[in-house]
Amino acid sequence: MPSDAIRAALVKRLRISSGITDDDVKEIEALPIVVRQFPAETPVVRDGERATDCCLIADGFCVRSKTIASGKRQILSIHIPGEIPDLMSLFLHVMDHELSTLTPSTLGFISHETLQKLHRRSPGIAEMFWRDTLIDAAMFREWIVNVGQRPAPARLAHVMVELRERLKLIGRAEGNSFDMPLTQEQIGEALGITAVHANRVIRQLRQEGIVELQRGRVTVLDERKLLELADFDGRYLHQSPML
Amino acid sequence: MPSDAIRAALVKRLRISSGITDDDVKEIEALPIVVRQFPAETPVVRDGERATDCCLIADGFCVRSKTIASGKRQILSIHIPGEIPDLMSLFLHVMDHELSTLTPSTLGFISHETLQKLHRRSPGIAEMFWRDTLIDAAMFREWIVNVGQRPAPARLAHVMVELRERLKLIGRAEGNSFDMPLTQEQIGEALGITAVHANRVIRQLRQEGIVELQRGRVTVLDERKLLELADFDGRYLHQSPML
């Protein structure tokens, strides 16, 4: 994938979540980006590392996670093409969590230096990126609620609905199915439950005819039931720049 | 409390988490701030509301929370004097969660308009505030891990140690005790457990001689055991501006 396609994905994303002017687009199109391929299940930036670049997903699925002393891992967010999962490293230089790929991925890297200069030059773009990191934080808040207050089946439903919502925006959730390339182990890590329990919950949703989940792909069987179970209110995604 | 004292608290805080220049201090000291008193247990900004100001805690404890359809509430963060708990509203205009007081509080309000102008004028201050919102997000990430992966006693210990760490920075955690003005109900809401279970966990920590908790005040009985249980690594607080 040429770096032009990556820029296009970013612009598309920013167009949705923030207001973007033609001048901004030109600035972004002039950004030097280094493209690299990563295999599946590979760390991109490690916890404790000092990042010098921000990473833009051109293709593939990534997750952010933290591992505690006991060895347990918590997945904090799932990322899809067009997103910049480690924009925060721009001002929080040493990573407090890990970014890794789920599937084979194409990532674009933009140096912190370049971005910092860009911000000084165009405060509008800085604000757009700032807003992006704030939406990130809003998603963390909802993730806390999910893990803290909802029963396990609702947690899974919520993650599915959120992911589908975001995939729709980039045109990757047509019909009633979409990709969610996590193993049951990883689903457990995302929901704060064990893999065994994740399996139970998946089976339950299948038996109740709500969703089918196999080989990293979700098929929605009963839209109504899914939405009711997920208790989903997309306001926290802040998809309209005017709100 | 005069608004000068509030400004001083803010400057003190920014001095710790970011590099702040003398010019920045002057700018902040010139900021128009409206001071208001709030009783305990009172909403300051409600979920779904459109905020026009950012709120600075001069005195008192506040929390941010989200309530789901079933009526369950999740506390997302605890805030102490010197912090700006709703800085995010600057770019995420409609609130996706609630900010409310725990104790009677003195809050200072700065209008979004004022802040936006300030950012355009001094990008350095903008970056400082941006960094502040990023630390906020880092704390959410750790909160996810706490609620998702740690057993209940460790969750409580972790929240206590984090709060103490932050209180130390503003000189409000001398000796082996500090304020944590949450009811057991609220502790449950913070940890993602019920009030009854929160009580069990508190009793357990008391019986094991780790901490005593009464009337909103924590007394540490066994520092070693507490730290071990909490599994605390303060890196996520990003306290040094150089890191």
Place this chain on the structure above:
DNA sequence: GCCCGGTTCCAACAAAAGTTAAGGACGCCG
């Protein structure tokens, strides 16, 4: 085609957490 490793799936049992219910402590207000 067949083996191998990782997933998925499942059951039985153990532990953690939720629910319900009720008594006691404490502070506030009349």
Place this chain on the structure above:
DNA sequence: CGGCGTCCTTAACTTTTGTTGGAACCGGGC
């Protein structure tokens, strides 16, 4: 100073989730 409400406390019981261990399935590499 007494009553009332909130919070804390505890017990008994239920439900959810974790643990252990094992079998079936699947895909890729030899």
